[in-house]
Amino acid sequence: MLSPARIRTISTRFISKSLIKSTLFKHNTAFKSVTVPFIINRQQQQNYATKNVSYTVDKFPGYVRNDHFKKLTEQDVEYFKTIVGANSLIYNNPDDLFPFNTDWMHKFRGQSQLVLKPKTTQQVSDILKYCNEQKLAVVPQGGNTGLVGGSVPVFDEIVLSLQGMNKIRGFDSVSGILTADAGCVLEVLDNWLGEKGYMMPLDLGAKGSCHIGGNIATNAGGLRLLRYGSLHGTVLGLEVVLPDGTILDNMSTLRKDNTGYDIKQLFIGSEGTIGVITGISILTPHRSKAVNVALLGLNSFDDVQKAFKQSRIELSEILSAFEFWDSNALQMFKKHATPKSVMEKEYPFYVLIETSGSNKDHDDEKLTNYLENMMVEGVAEDGVVAQDETQIRSLWSLREGFTEALGKEPAVYKYDISMPVDRLYACVEDMRQHLREGGVFGQPDSPVTDVVAYGHVGDGNLHLNIAASCLESRVSQLIEPYLFEWVANHQGSISAEHGLGVAKNEFLGYSKSPVMIQLMKTIKNMLDPNGIMNPYKYLPSH
C-alpha cells in the first residue's frame, strides 16, 4: 500500500559500534543530511506518464467481458447527471479518465468511459440502485493507491469515486471515537486528530493519497498494526450502500455492542465486491508524547528474530514498529538515490524499531537498555538513534523508500505474504536459489537482477520483490505458483495486507479451503446477486 506520494529527505548518522557503546545513544551527535532526489509525487508521475500503459486484458490474457453486463448508453449518462450533476462526472474524456482507469504503478488499466463522483450517501444509493436494475458493472474507487489492481476497472465498469465524500462527521474527545465520510484522506484525518492530541490507528506510505474508506475496504495493515491492532478491532461502525442501493446504517460509536452478527466485519477487506463503504466510525489512540526511532545493523535473520523477541519483552507496551530489510533492499535504495551508506559499514540485515509512549525519559531509558543489551549480547552489530523529529522522518523514509526505488526498475514482481516469523527469510533464500536453478538469476545476462526483501517482522509480513530487466513468462512461471505453494506449505497467506484484486484472486485456493471459498461465493451471491460490484476480481472465476 505504499505510494510515491510523500516527498522526504533521508539523513542519517554514522556511529561505530564502540561509539554507540560509549555514548549509549545519547543526544550529542548530529545526523549528516542527505537529500534523496528521486522521489516524485503522484501528480508529477501522472504528468510524466506517456499514457502508453497496456490494458489489463492485453497484459494478462484470459479475461472475457461478462455479456450479462449492459454496455453504457447516453441515456444512462443522462440519468446519472440527474443524480450527481453534470459537474460531478467524467464521461468520454480519455485524458481525465486515465488516472481513474490506471493504477499508480501503471500495471493495470481498464477502459471505463464514465467516472461518477457522488457527494452524499443518498447519491451513492441512487447510483447503485440504477446500476443494479440496469446491470451496469461498478468499480468503487478511493485513493487508488492499491497494489493488486482492485480499484481500477478491467473492462468498461463505471468508476464510482468517493473523493467527493470527504467530510469529518464528528469526534468524541473523551472516548477518541471519530466518524467521517469514507473519502477522507488518511493523512488529513491524522493531522486533524493531531491537533486534538489523537492519531489514526493506522499509517502507511500512501497516507497522503489513500482514503480511509479504501483502507477499510482493503483491510490495510501498514506500520502501526503491531501496536494498535487490525481494523477489525479499531473500526467500530460502517455505513455501507449495498449493491441494490440499500443503505446499511451500522455507524456505531460504541466500543462494546453485542447485539447481533457483527455485519460490518464482512465489509472490512471485501475490496468493494459486496457494497460501497460511505461512512466510518473508528477508535483513535492518543498521540504519543514521545516517539523514538532506532536503526540496527545485524548479521543474520536469526539475530533479527532475537532482537524482535527481546523487544517484545523490554520495550513491550511502547513498541510501535519493528521493521526489517536486507542488504539487497539497501542496495536497491542506493541504486536509485545518492549512493550513501546508512552506517559506517554495511550489514546483511537492518531493523528499524519505533517506540511511542507518554514519558520521554522512561522511553529513552527502556530503549537505551534494550539497545545496550542487543550490542553487548552481540545480537546487533551497529546502530543509530534518531535525535529529533527530522531524523525520525529520515529513518522512516529509508524504510518507506524501497517501494519507490523498486518502481524505478524496468520490471518488478511484487509479493506481499505472511507466515510464521521464523520462516520469513528462508522464503527469500529459497526463492533466490530456485531462480538461480531455473537459470534466470545470478548470471550477468539473467533477466532477474535482484531479489529484495523487507517487511513487518512483528506481523510476520514479508514484502518480497523480484526485480527484472523485463517481464518474461519463463520468470513468472518459475515464481508462480511455486511461491504460493511454498507459502501454503508453511501455513502462510498469499496476501498479507495488499488484498486479492485481479492479481491474486485465482490463487486464493493456496490460502483458503474449498469450503471457505464456497462460503465466500455464497455471501457474494447473497449480497450482490447480479454480480455488478467490482467484477473479475477477488474471488476465483472457476
Add this chain to the structure above:
Amino acid sequence: MLSPARIRTISTRFISKSLIKSTLFKHNTAFKSVTVPFIINRQQQQNYATKNVSYTVDKFPGYVRNDHFKKLTEQDVEYFKTIVGANSLIYNNPDDLFPFNTDWMHKFRGQSQLVLKPKTTQQVSDILKYCNEQKLAVVPQGGNTGLVGGSVPVFDEIVLSLQGMNKIRGFDSVSGILTADAGCVLEVLDNWLGEKGYMMPLDLGAKGSCHIGGNIATNAGGLRLLRYGSLHGTVLGLEVVLPDGTILDNMSTLRKDNTGYDIKQLFIGSEGTIGVITGISILTPHRSKAVNVALLGLNSFDDVQKAFKQSRIELSEILSAFEFWDSNALQMFKKHATPKSVMEKEYPFYVLIETSGSNKDHDDEKLTNYLENMMVEGVAEDGVVAQDETQIRSLWSLREGFTEALGKEPAVYKYDISMPVDRLYACVEDMRQHLREGGVFGQPDSPVTDVVAYGHVGDGNLHLNIAASCLESRVSQLIEPYLFEWVANHQGSISAEHGLGVAKNEFLGYSKSPVMIQLMKTIKNMLDPNGIMNPYKYLPSH
C-alpha cells in the same frame, strides 16, 4: 459474564487524603485484612439449589415450541451413542441434566432430555449433520456462565456441551499465538500461558468456569478490553462446524491475512446460532512484569470522567483497566459481606485503576504522578494503592463482588448497556427518578429496593442493576421498554457485552435498524436453513 466461581478475600487499607499526599502512595503501610464470607463457588451453589427453578416458558410466557423440530426418540439416542459413546452423553437423568438445563443465576431453565459431550471436531460434525437431517434442535453450551439465557435450552433442544474438547493445540512463543480447543477454560489457558510469560487478552469474573469458545461465541468483553481490544481484533482464526456438519477450517495463525471475506468474524458474537466453534487461534500479549491497582473515592460522575480522561493521557500505554461503581454498589456489597468500609470515609463514586507495564519503577512513577495530580486538582477525594499481589486481588474482588452480592437479593433486574461515556450516569439517575415517579421505589414498602451501578468507564459500558423484593410485572413494565428507548435515544446499545440470548432478542430493534435485522435473518437462513441452531433466541421472532 461474572459468575460466583472465584473465592477471594477482600482486604484494604484506609488512607486519609492528607496521608496519601504525604506518602505519595509509597509502599509503607499494610492493608487491613477483611475476609468476605458470602462468596460460594458454583458447585456449592448447585448443591444448595432446591432445583425448584421455574421453566423459562412458564416464567416468560409467549414461547411456543416450533413443531417443525422433531421430538427426540430412543433411536436418535442410540445413534448418538455410536458417535460419542454411551459414556459421553446424559439422557433422561433429571439430576444430571439439571445443571445443563439451567443457567447459574437460576433465571432460565429448559427441558432438554439429552446432553452430548463430543471429544473431537469430527464428532461435532457427525452430530450436527444428523440433527440437521432429522431437524433436531441443538443448543451449543460452553461453561454456561452467560447472563441472558443463551446457553440453556428453552424447550427440549439437545445440549451440545463442549467440555470434552479441552486440549491446547499449540503455541508460538515468538509471535504469542495460541491455538486450542473451544472447550478450554479461560483461566486454565491464562495460567498455562503465564508459565511462558504470556497471558490471555481477556479476563472476566467467570474465568474459572467459562470456555474460550463460549467467550468468542458471545464476544465477551470483560476487564482487559480497554487495553487489548475486542476479540474481533485478537482472534486470528476459528474452526467452526456449520449446522449441516460442514467443518469450516479458518484456523489461521497469522496476524495479517487479506485473502477474502473475514468469515470467522460472523461467528464472533453469534451465540451459537449459525455454527459451533470447536477450535480457536488467538493473539496473546506478554504478561506484564509490573501491575499496579489503585482505588479512588470521588464526589461526582463528572470527576470520574475527568479522572478517566486524564488517565488516558498520563497512564496512556500502561492503563489496563478503569472501572467505576457508585455508593449504592458499595452498600450492596456491604449488605451481604461483613460491613466494613473500604476507605475511612465513604464517597458517592469509586474508581479502580489498573496499570500493566514492563518496568515497575516507570509505572510507579507514572501512577504516583497521576494520583497526585488527581488529589491536588481536587478530582479525587481519597485513594489507596495496593502494595502487593494479595492487595491487588483484594481490590479487584471488591469490583468483582457486586454481581455475587446482587445475587443474594430476592430479585434483580440486570442490564448491560453501553453509550457515550458522558451519558453513563445520567442513565442511572434518570432510572431512579422514573421508578420513583412510577411509585415502585423510594418508599418503605416499595418493591424496588435499590438501583445499583458499576461498569467499565473505558468502554462506555454500564452494568445497571435494579434490586427488588420480588419480580413484579408493574416494575418490569416500568423498566422495559423505557430503558431501551432511553439507550436508543442516546446512541447506545441494549447489550454491551452480555449478548442477546432469550433476554434481549425481542428488543433488538432498539439497537439495530430493520435493514440490519433483515440482513441478520438472511445470514441466519443462509447458514442454518432448518433453524436448528439455538432456536427461540438472538434474533426477534417477528
